Amino acid sequence: MKVEHNIRDISHHAANSKKTTAKPAKQQKAKPKAQPESQGQASSSADTNAVDVLPLIHQQRLLSSFASAFQPVLASPAFATILQEVKAALYARDFDAAFTSAKAESLDAYAARWSPTRALAYAVVLLGIAEHLEGLEVQVKKAEDEAGAEGGAETTQIKKEIKILSIGGGAAELAALAAYLSQQPAYLKGTITCLDAAPWAPVVSKLHAALTVPPPASRYANEAQATAAALVDPAARLSSSFSHLDALAMSRDQLSKELGKEALLITLLFTLNELYTAAGIGKTTAFLLNLTATVPLGSLLLVVDSPGSYSEAAVGKESKKYPMQWLMDHTLVNKPQKDGVFPGCRWEKVESNDSVWFRLADSLNYPISLENMRYQMHLYRATKP
Template identity: 40%
Template structure:
């Protein structure tokens, strides 16, 4: 049974490698220009820098949502989780509440920061294109629908709340409609994105393990003011606001095995979504069963609507190499297998997907000045974005 690659115990990067200072630095391989979201396969512009304050708020969400997870026994629990992950005992790993909480507070915060950078680019551009496509006074839909496949461990839901915060905040890198000012540099590509003030996210989180209690707790923490001292003044209490308004942020969790999900069930879950994400999950699916994963992608193609974006993010380099029939001499990069399935077809009528962009290797470096009770880790990943035709 597959489990998300985010379940791996091995970190994707070490915090000690990063440059010092308050700004996140991102890097690409020498053969791959930086950035995303042009018609070309890769682009040269760097992603926007994320507000330091927002990154700290995201870390605080994990700390405040699961205070009991940071007990004296956390290190022992994490060692047990690592052992089960190393043995690929995913059912054992994600079958206990204390294991789930320990996993979330240890590994999901770093991932959430890295995902925030990627998702802010993609959703910002998608909303910009939606606004440009409107005619006259047509306001269109202010609802943006997202399905996160393998997204139960908390990183996706928190990063998406961060994106919505960016879009709705006056200090956002995304200026809102009606001339609301932004404190960010005006020359950033994403600063040109136009986000409706009544924008809403609905998010479906789909995973093989039962993360419902975790995602419910995080959703509550994201949509309610942060805890403060009972001795705080009335003015301080009144100034506390949630990361995102509950009316604009709706999440539901659905427990399913993606490799054995029915076509009808998958259609109900993702058939009308604007964005589908598969973050650090697809490589694990391929490792579990290459034929079933290819069949799953074929079914996904059949059930999604035209215009749907599909975002695949996974480990970069040799960490995402798949062996065919268990033979080490027959190894293929994960992205080649995905392209082979999604981009098949010789004629326009036969083609089902268009590849919008790809990036072979991106580093997200954690800012050293961020505060968290546990170690934060850098993230190196490959990024692929497709659009259903």
């Protein structure tokens, strides 16, 4: 089940966004009308901060990578129809139809339509926690470094690596890592494993290629866009893979194998709340406890999801609703050994923000209209119990 985009969040955006039509012949401004902020909730506009941490030229390169990777579906006369079919399945909570058994063109359309804004927002989040991510950088193994030297001079600069396991992740998470690397020293390499029950491998592969090669020049592009470089250069700095697995069905041994032995970043980006609402609190809690029991010490867990009432899960016969953040903290922070399960680690909350706005700059271009987005963010570190 692909849960990158919360179903209720899709409904919210669908009611407040412009009609999406495929107009590949002319690039559209990416920013729509500003969406109103809810009163009584802490919020911050990321307009200025986004440019401060991720220059517009790199934001545009990210969007251009999406436009290049998914140009066939964006240019298809059936694009709007495909999107409506995906939306209908999501509204009906038929995740099998929307993702798991969806046609390749439907997955491409989803990635082309909803992942670009998320990728930019996720990149801003990663750059905002860069000081914490630096602690996860490990030296590249000597054998790997020597192999790179044999393959060409461009890979010899790579000395350190950061690893990410993105649970429920795909196109947006991969592109966010690429954008993060674009702002880091050339010696740093990023390796990401996207894990999901839906078959996103072709989408990840297409986007990876687009992120590591210069986008083709368009007759509509200006001189700066026509000479744009790849978002990640050299290509060896970005490594990606896809694991076609259901996180909730994984055993501890399977999860441990995916995590590895070294500290890494685990992400649940617009995933955790959907697990709570679609799979239930029991299964989701069991998954979090398995993660707690197997994660390498020093690892970071990044959770990003819809803010406020868009992230609530119902519990019990009376369907009493609890905020996702409360459920998460109850499981991760409030000593889960009380429930008879002794964790392999304890989670320390490092950073938290209940409501943040990410706003697209007026100057950004993409073949179709995109929306601003709002999210909550929580960062945890695995420490000794």
